Amino acid sequence: MEKTIEESKQGESLVLENKAQNSKKLFIESYGCAMNFSDSEVVASILSENNYNTTTILEEADLVLINTCSIRDKAEQTIRKRLEKYNAVKRDLNPKMKVGVLGCMAERLKTQFLEEEKIVDLVVGPDAYKDLPNLLQEVESGNDAINVILSKDETYGDISPVRLNTNGISAFVSITRGCDNMCTFCVVPFTRGRERSREPESIMAEIQKLWNTGYKEITLLGQNVDSYLWYGGGLKKDFGNASEFAQATAVDFAQLLENVAVTFPKMRIRFSTSNPQDMHEPVLHIIARYHNICKHIHLPVQSGSDRILKAMNRLHTREEYFNLINRIRAIIPNCTITQDMIAGFPTETEQDHQDTMSLMSHVKYSFGYMYSYSERPGTMAGRKLDDDVPEPTKARRLQEIVDLQREHSAFRTQEFLGQTVEVLIEKESKRSADEWAGKNSQSIMVVFPKENYKAGEFVNVTITDCTSGTLKGVAVGYSEMN
Numbered sequence: 001m002e003k004t005i006e007e008s009k010q011g012e013s014l015v016l017e018n019k020a021q022n023s024k025k026l027f028i029e030s031y032g033c034a035m036n037f038s039d040s041e042v043v044a045s046i047l048s049e050n051n052y053n054t055t056t057i058l059e060e061a062d063l064v065l066i067n068t069c070s071i072r073d074k075a076e077q078t079i080r081k082r083l084e085k086y087n088a089v090k091r092d093l094n095p096k097m098k099v100g101v102l103g104c105m106a107e108r109l110k111t112q113f114l115e116e117e118k119i120v121d122l123v124v125g126p127d128a129y130k131d132l133p134n135l136l137q138e139v140e141s142g143n144d145a146i147n148v149i150l151s152k153d154e155t156y157g158d159i160s161p162v163r164l165n166t167n168g169i170s171a172f173v174s175i176t177r178g179c180d181n182m183c184t185f186c187v188v189p190f191t192r193g194r195e196r197s198r199e200p201e202s203i204m205a206e207i208q209k210l211w212n213t214g215y216k217e218i219t220l221l222g223q224n225v226d227s228y229l230w231y232g233g234g235l236k237k238d239f240g241n242a243s244e245f246a247q248a249t250a251v252d253f254a255q256l257l258e259n260v261a262v263t264f265p266k267m268r269i270r271f272s273t274s275n276p277q278d279m280h281e282p283v284l285h286i287i288a289r290y291h292n293i294c295k296h297i298h299l300p301v302q303s304g305s306d307r308i309l310k311a312m313n314r315l316h317t318r319e320e321y322f323n324l325i326n327r328i329r330a331i332i333p334n335c336t337i338t339q340d341m342i343a344g345f346p347t348e349t350e351q352d353h354q355d356t357m358s359l360m361s362h363v364k365y366s367f368g369y370m371y372s373y374s375e376r377p378g379t380m381a382g383r384k385l386d387d388d389v390p391e392p393t394k395a396r397r398l399q400e401i402v403d404l405q406r407e408h409s410a411f412r413t414q415e416f417l418g419q420t421v422e423v424l425i426e427k428e429s430k431r432s433a434d435e436w437a438g439k440n441s442q443s444i445m446v447v448f449p450k451e452n453y454k455a456g457e458f459v460n461v462t463i464t465d466c467t468s469g470t471l472k473g474v475a476v477g478y479s480e481m482n
């Protein structure tokens with residue numbers, strides 16, 4: 001869960017794969033983590049079989065769906081603001097429009113949503129999207145509709161997602177749902193339920209389809225990808241009771257990653273998110289062995305203090321985290337490591353904060369997602385701990401963390417000066433129409449003159465300059481990945 005594309009990124013649906021016979025229009029927006037964006041593609045697919053094509057024009061939509069995030073209070077406030085906007089459009093321009101709320105906020109608030117937000121006709125939790133056609137019938141007959149039942153086995157493995165917001169080059173492929181970790185600050189185990197892994201065949205079939213349609217990069221997604229485990233379905237935690245045959249033929253994350261790398265040697269493979277206690281050496285060796293697996297690990301830690309890690313129920317110590325970092329550096333020397341950090345968790349002292357700063361200085365992350373603590377109702381921390389760090393202290397500590405990260409990011413990008421890196425061209429640079437932008441294997445954005453190269457091509461680029469977030473260079477030819 002931890003890495004979020006979040007509040008900063010809003011989804012607008014592109015009209016892709018629309019069907020001529022469909023007569024209704026769906027406007028779908030996504031907020032929060034990559035999983036939500038991936039889920040919206042599943043929802044668009046389910047509704048494309050039920051007479052809905054996607055539109056980017058809110059005012060013409062028959063149905064507006066907003067896929068929501070509950071990770072922080074700020075994220076929820078953003079959703080409330082969007083509902084106000086929908087309300088105005090419905091009142092002034094499009095009175096027939098129906099509005100549904102999907103995702104984590106739907107799961108957290110349930111019927112409360114229908115009571116608090118009169119604009120909302122439909123509330124659907126993350127495991128209930130296949131019920132949307134039935135729920136919409138209910139809405140058509142003039143009733144509100146809700147399904148927030150969490151599932152033990154739903155993975156949407158049988159749904160072929162309709163790609164939204166796509167550049168036709170990179171796509172998300174979800175491999176697990178839910179989380180069993182129960183970090184005390186996190187609402188995800190309550191909104192997305194228990195951890196389930198998706199059948200490997202359906203993952204491979206989805207990647208094959210993406211490859212056949214020209215995609216060059218996939219990101220395998222899950223709240224906790226390293227604990228992926230397929231032994232025939234069901235909850236991961238029941239694995240111990242599975243038959244000997246199921247155990248012997250089980251597929252774990254290292255095997256899945258290797259299967260994907262070998263089957264699609266010209267496809268770039270990313271994955272997110274990893275949890276320190278679940279990331280083991282076999283995965284590191286697979287990452288090192290295959291050129292097409294990107295050398296980037298997003299490894300949230302949240303705090304550098306053992307006392308706070310324990311209060312967060314993070315299930316690893318500072319020392320264990322350092323040991324893992326050391327193994328990553330030894331096995332994959334060119335790997336970037338990125339973080340998630342929370343400033344001002346309940347009871348956090350100045351010494352705990354300094355422990356976080358010293359952990360960061362030890363690792364020198366390439367990038368990070370950093371937030372001040374936001375109490376989430378219903379979580380263990382929300383119920384048991386006072387949100388006792390004053391807001392100005394949280395803000396000051398967060399700023400110190402952000403400033404330190406900026407220094408480390410600059411240090412890390414400078415390491416690339418003079419190196420030649422492989423870049424997958426994704427889009428035109430925001431700064432200049434004469435330049436391409438795309439990421440290298442280490443997930444750092446690289447900008448370089450277009451020359452005759454095209455979007456979707458892999459190009460070797462020699463790095464000549466950098467900022468703390470971007471590398472600049474000159475293309476020196478195509479890479480072997482083309």
Ligand code: SF4
Nearest residue numbers: 001179182183186188
């Ligand atoms: S409970 Fe922990 S591991 Fe699971 S999604 Fe939340 S932060 Fe991530």
